[in-house]
Amino acid sequence: MLLIESCRLTWPDFTANYSLKVPTGHLCAVVGPSGGGKTTLLHMIAGFEVPESGTLAFAGQDLLPLTPAERPVAIVFQDHNLFPHLTASQNVALGLQPSLRLTGRERALVTDMLDAVGLSGFDQRRPGEMSGGQRQRVAFARALISGRPLILLDEPFSGLDPGLRRDMVQLVDELRRRRPVTIVMTIHTPEDVADLADQMAFVTHGEVAASGTPADILQGPLAARVAASILDE
């Protein structure tokens, strides 16, 4: 389980205080208004922001003393996930071996992973030669190949058209069936993942204001507030 308990972060103009539990193997979609603290929550779990107090643990392991590289966490950003001077297969391989000195078996794994995200034959393409959806697939492949059990997706579908968003959601679903991982993803349009997510958290003003099943959040008493916060954007 991912356990976040009273994790407090303070800036001159913003204070966040998060508490959230995500069972192992679940997909938790984080929704809420822009500037409400969704990305900060992910950055804290990944180790880019360190809380002043509170508990942050995954599968019983305290994450707070660990550097980002030591945490069992892989992250996919909204943009700039790929190094533009490396090919798709090299970008994926970074998740296995940052030195890019791969064994034959590791090279085969990279090829398999590109196949799994629907990019067979794209291994020698550079990011500049791929579409936005293809780039996100490469980033997702890198996160999966790292073998880290907790995957964070920061608005991975924004900037993609509705058709591509649907494809990406299906891809995430297929891949997590193949290898059980816990996923926390921030998302702009909750409907995209309403059928896929096991859990949904509504984050606003630096706090998890509510957490439950997608139905609880999207159809319960909070529904109007969630819809209003998203429509406001």
Next chain:
Amino acid sequence: MKLRSRLPHPGNVTALAIAALVAGSFIALATVDGGKPALFSIGPYLIRVLAFSVIQAGLSTILSLALGVALALALARRRFFGRDVVLSLLSITMVMPTIVAVFAVLAVYGRSGWLAEALGALGWNGSFTIFGYPGILIAHVFLNAPFVARITLDGLDLVPAEQWRLAASLGFTPAQTFRHLDWPVLRAELAGLAGLVFLMCFKSFAIVLALGGGPSRATLEVAIYEALKIDLDFGRAAWLALIQLAICLFMMLVLDWAFARPPATHTMRAQVRRPDEANRRLKIIDALILVGGGLFIAPLALSVLRGLRNIFDVVDADLLQAFATSAAIATAAALVACGLALSLASAARRRMISRSRRLAAVYDFLPNSLLAVPPFALTAGLFLMIRPFVDPAMAGLILLPLINGLAALPFAYRYIAPRLMTTEERYGRLAASLGMTGLTKLRIVDWPVLRRPLVASFALAMALSFGDFGVIALFGGAELRTLPYLLYERLGSYRLDEAAAVGLIIVLAAFLLAHVSGRMSHAAD
């Protein structure tokens, strides 16, 4: 309406006038003594000048890039108390006039400079000379390494924050960080920067003239000056100028191609911790780079401060008159630069609207191509052209603002042209649908956006002209004296304390103007 449609666009007139001025001056110069072909008679001399120009520019470029890139990487990796002061110091040296750099080299490394005094205090009685390659290289590296450091640092700052976070998450080692994050930036910047630094050093005048140590060490620019001022050999000057023009234009075309940087696509400036900043070995290396760079740059940059002691002693009629002359020439040069830049940018925009992209590119390239034109040859040619009509004593006052204005035009154009194009993209169709054209469009649509870049380019053009020691070397004397010329005279008579005071005044004025320019160019509309 018919009359207006028949009038040529001011930008077309400007472009033709610039081309005519350059071509006319070269023809006047080449034909003044019957147009005899002087090229073959100067063969060995030309080879020597070219060899020296290339060697000193090459060495200066290698050293400037090495120090500049090392400083940029160390500054990118470290956050320390006083870092902002270091960045400001780098900015000061970027606008430091070359003649002040000459003073700085003499004040620190000269026969009676700080280094000689320090070595003497330690009991060393030997002697060394700064004239020749050592002085030239020190001055060039002092002026160019901070420029390289600032541009490179700006490039490194554009690496998206997400990629730094990714590097931290993937556990990159310092070598992997350099390979995947720093090196792509350096690779993109270095070719263009190397070309630009080489070009500036290849054309170097004041530094080579003052620190070269004799006629055997001359760049093409110095050789043109000597041909005009000492030997009165106009034909030779014309040939040398044509050769320099050809070489520099070729280099600028290459630069234009190499420096085409893709637009930055970062989502946010990187304010994240670099994964390599905790590495102990890098901490030691960075400390050595910063201390070494500081020991090289700081004494030179701060050497003019010794002028504080004498600043009131040097205030006399000569200085006040030189200050007024410099200010007047700088103001007129800035007016010329901004006026020409505005009309050329307007013509380029007009061509873009009418989808004549190639013609628009010609207007864009014209201001830059002026960087390749040797100012001495241009001045001498123009002088020969106006000599029948103007009193020679007045010629300097007419030509100095014109030549300095043309020299500042490429920089003014870079401020003004992109803004003019932006207003067109945003409001062009609206203005067209409302029937706004000409001055009405300029007043209502363009002026609110152009006001700040115009002030910025005006201040920058003034700063460049105020500290310039170029063409004034031809006209300078008892009747026409600018502050840089006064400084040159003081240096020539080894009055270093007075030179320091004059240098300080020039630096303060240039820095103030550059500061205004920077503030205005970065301010929001």
